[in-house]
Amino acid sequence: MQTNASDSLIRVVLVEDDVNFQRMLRHMIDDAPDMTLLTVASTRAQGLQVLDMLQIDVLLVDLGLPDGSGIDVIRAAQLKQPDCGIMVCTVFGDEMHVMQSLEAGATGYLLKDSAAHSMVDEIRSLHLGGSPISPLIARQVLMRFRQKTPLAPVPVPQEATRPLLSAREQEVLELITKGFTADEIAELISVSRHTVLTFVRRIYKKLQVNSKAEAIYEARHQGLLGD
Numbered sequence: 001m002q003t004n005a006s007d008s009l010i011r012v013v014l015v016e017d018d019v020n021f022q023r024m025l026r027h028m029i030d031d032a033p034d035m036t037l038l039t040v041a042s043t044r045a046q047g048l049q050v051l052d053m054l055q056i057d058v059l060l061v062d063l064g065l066p067d068g069s070g071i072d073v074i075r076a077a078q079l080k081q082p083d084c085g086i087m088v089c090t091v092f093g094d095e096m097h098v099m100q101s102l103e104a105g106a107t108g109y110l111l112k113d114s115a116a117h118s119m120v121d122e123i124r125s126l127h128l129g130g131s132p133i134s135p136l137i138a139r140q141v142l143m144r145f146r147q148k149t150p151l152a153p154v155p156v157p158q159e160a161t162r163p164l165l166s167a168r169e170q171e172v173l174e175l176i177t178k179g180f181t182a183d184e185i186a187e188l189i190s191v192s193r194h195t196v197l198t199f200v201r202r203i204y205k206k207l208q209v210n211s212k213a214e215a216i217y218e219a220r221h222q223g224l225l226g227d
Contacts, residue, residue, distance in 0.1 A: 010035035010127050011057040015047035015073050016089070017066055021112065025060070025119060032120045044068035048076050056084045058123050061106070063090045063097055071097075071104050078105030083198050085126040089119075098137055102210045107201075108132040128193075129182040129200050131211040165206060165224065172199040177216050177225055 012035055016022055022040050029037040038054050041047040044065045050056075051073070059077050061070040074086050087108030088101045098109055108126045110119075111134045122132040165173065168189070175185045182200070186193045204210060207218045219225045 008034075010123060011055065012037050012060065012123060013039055013041070013050055013054060013056045013058075014060045015041045015044075015050075015065070015070060016060070016062045017042045018062065021062075021089070028120050029123075035120070035123060042066070044070065044072055047073040051076055051080045056081055058085045058087065058127050060087050060089050060123075063088060063092050063101065071100050074101060074104040074106050082201060083194055085197070087122065087126050087132060093134075093136055107204070107210060109137045110134050111136065127197075129176075129197055129212070133211070165203065169199050169203050169206070170224070172196060173203050173215070173219055174225065176200070176203075176212060177219070 012029060014022065014025055014037065016025075022042075026037055026040070029035055035058075038056065039050060041050050042065075044067045047061065047065070047070070056077075059073075059081075061073050061077075063070040065073075070088070070090070074088070077084055077086055085108070086106045087110060088106050089110050089112055090097070091112055092098075093111050101109060108122065108131055110122060110132060125132050171189060172185055175188065180188065182193050182196045186196045189196075204215060207215050207222075209215045209218050216225075
């Protein structure tokens with residue numbers, strides 16, 4: 001079967017009402033040979049509608065939309081398109097917005113003032129299974145994670161704490177820990193990159209984490225990985 005060249009492009013959708021940011025991103029993606037901007041939605045309602053119309057690889061969402069919160073779009077995308085990578089691009093850097101977005105399903109969080117120059121690279125990173133996060137946001141997440149992690153956890157039976165990872169998910173988790181990228185894992189286990197990213201998101205959900213670093217930490221903490 002002949003493959004259409006457009007099938008290999010990263011399909012991006014932007015939910016954003018800032019015209020200048022729309023224009024900037026459109027120009028950057030037009031110049032990128034490996035991605036395409038499918039459409040731009042300027043409101044929450046349009047963003048929700050797009051989820052039913054297009055197959056998306058990377059969804060970029062602003063939180064402050066004219067008719068509501070972009071977090072609603074993130075939640076809907078997580079349910080309707082679980083294979084889609086979701087990244088917040090916003091001016092809101094407070095803990096409430098950050099944690100609500102990550103809990104809703106976002107795997108990346110960038111502040112607009114620091115993201116513009118590297119946006120295309122961040123989209124590629126997210127699509128490959130990474131979690132692009134602005135340094136200020138990463139510091140907040142790390143502090144929150146440390147506060148939730150007891151210094152001396154009380155031992156409990158391993159059966160009660162270990163999530164039920166499938167054999168394939170366990171294999172992907174071990175390869176992630178060794179530093180392999182999504183493309184490399186796909187080649188090693190003879191599946192598509194999209195399938196690998198699906199395994200990664202399932203692992204994140206079962207471990208209740210939002211990034212590769214947290215997944216590795218939690219997996220070691222729960223005895224899912226060898227020394």
